[in-house]
Amino acid sequence: MFITRSTPNKALVVDDVSSIAHAVSIFLTNRGFQVRTAYDPFEALKICHTESFDLVLLDIRMPGMNGLELLRRLKSLDASATYVMMTAEGNLQTIIKALKEGAQGFVVKPFTQLELMNSVELALEKTRLIRENIRIKVYAPLLESATEALLSALEAKDYNTQSHSNRVSYYAQGISTAFEMPEEDLVQVKIGALFHDIGKIGVPDLILQKPGPLTPEERQEIMKHPEIGEKIIGAIEGMEKVAIIVRAHHERFDGRGYPDGLTGEDIPLAARITTVADCFEAMVSPRVYSKGRSVEYALNELKRCSGTQFDPQVVEFFLSLMDSGNITYQEAVPLSTPENECANPVLPSALG
Numbered sequence: 293m294f295i296t297r298s299t300p301n302k303a304l305v306v307d308d309v310s311s312i313a314h315a316v317s318i319f320l321t322n323r324g325f326q327v328r329t330a331y332d333p334f335e336a337l338k339i340c341h342t343e344s345f346d347l348v349l350l351d352i353r354m355p356g357m358n359g360l361e362l363l364r365r366l367k368s369l370d371a372s373a374t375y376v377m378m379t380a381e382g383n384l385q386t387i388i389k390a391l392k393e394g395a396q397g398f399v400v401k402p403f404t405q406l407e408l409m410n411s412v413e414l415a416l417e418k419t420r421l422i423r424e425n426i427r428i429k430v431y432a433p434l435l436e437s438a439t440e441a442l443l444s445a446l447e448a449k450d451y452n453t454q455s456h457s458n459r460v461s462y463y464a465q466g467i468s469t470a471f472e473m474p475e476e477d478l479v480q481v482k483i484g485a486l487f488h489d490i491g492k493i494g495v496p497d498l499i500l501q502k503p504g505p506l507t508p509e510e511r512q513e514i515m516k517h518p519e520i521g522e523k524i525i526g527a528i529e530g531m532e533k534v535a536i537i538v539r540a541h542h543e544r545f546d547g548r549g550y551p552d553g554l555t556g557e558d559i560p561l562a563a564r565i566t567t568v569a570d571c572f573e574a575m576v577s578p579r580v581y582s583k584g585r586s587v588e589y590a591l592n593e594l595k596r597c598s599g600t601q602f603d604p605q606v607v608e609f610f611l612s613l614m615d616s617g618n619i620t621y622q623e624a625v626p627l628s629t630p631e632n633e634c635a636n637p638v639l640p641s642a643l644g
């Protein structure tokens with residue numbers, strides 16, 4: 293079924309027969325398109341030098357320049373639009389040529405509204421699939437490389453962070469399965485947990501790697517990392533929801549967290565899950581500022597802070613998953629540098 297668009301897509305109709313151009317324009321306008329009409333190829337080219345369109349319907353037989361030549365020129369101006377040829381010829385060779393030149397569809401005159409609708413929908417779907425294919429083949433590997441590069445950059449500053457992030461992501465994914473989240477949300481939790489501390493890239497090394505207690509000013513600096521992380525991740529196309537997790541991973545269930553002081557379910561579930569995973573991992577792993585605690589100690593801390601720092605439901609699921617062996621303790625490789633031997637336990641909610 294042809295979907296009426298709430299945000300109008302822009303369409304250009306090019307036909308020297310004004311009655312056809314007009315009828316097609318009205319048809320598309322009624323279906324939510326914002327339509328411009330050109331009555332000759334040169335007018336169409338002029339328009340396309342200053343405007344871009346999602347959909348272009350163009351006649352093949354026009355005076356001065358045929359539709360195939362116009363298609364070539366329009367595609368050189370904007371290869372991302374969906375082009376549908378309108379041909380009176382019913383000529384298979386012409387249609388094949390148009391498709392070879394990059395048209396996504398065609399409709400043979402005289403056409404009914406249903407035929408026009410089907411051609412346009414098929415062409416738009418074809419464009420969507422091509423873009424999806426490009427996204428999977430090109431964008432996804434790039435994103436993977438970018439992820440690796442970002443996490444490596446973070447590890448270079450805070451050398452235990454990447455492995456910490458991997459373990460947090462493991463725990464967070466385990467908890468998420470208990471909430472029976474949709475697949476898309478599971479992926480966001482996985483990535484959000486991996487990137488939760490990416491904002492530490494923007495925190496000075498002297499503070500991140502300081503072995504002793506932090507001054508209030510230094511704590512203020514480090515507490516900026518969720519917002520810095522949100523800016524870094526939010527700048528990547530398609531990562532907007534992940535950026536929200538990154539921003540909210542130091543919020544507390546009782547509203548005493550940062551940066552926004554959100555309370556209870558106002559904190560996105562993915563962030564509440566990441567917080568529990570992060571704090572557990574921070575407690576059991578040796579860090580620059582603390583030795584690792586026992587698993588038993590960390591689980592008791594989660595229980596003790598359930599309902600204040602942590603979402604009780606998330607804690608309950610985590611304890612139960614640990615108990616059943618569906619989530620298992622991921623041991624951190626002990627840090628070897630002497631300065632990390634200092635025992636200076638800090639509540640992970642403050643820094644993690």
Ligand SMILES: [Fe+2]
Nearest residue numbers: 488489643644
């Ligand atoms: Fe953090």
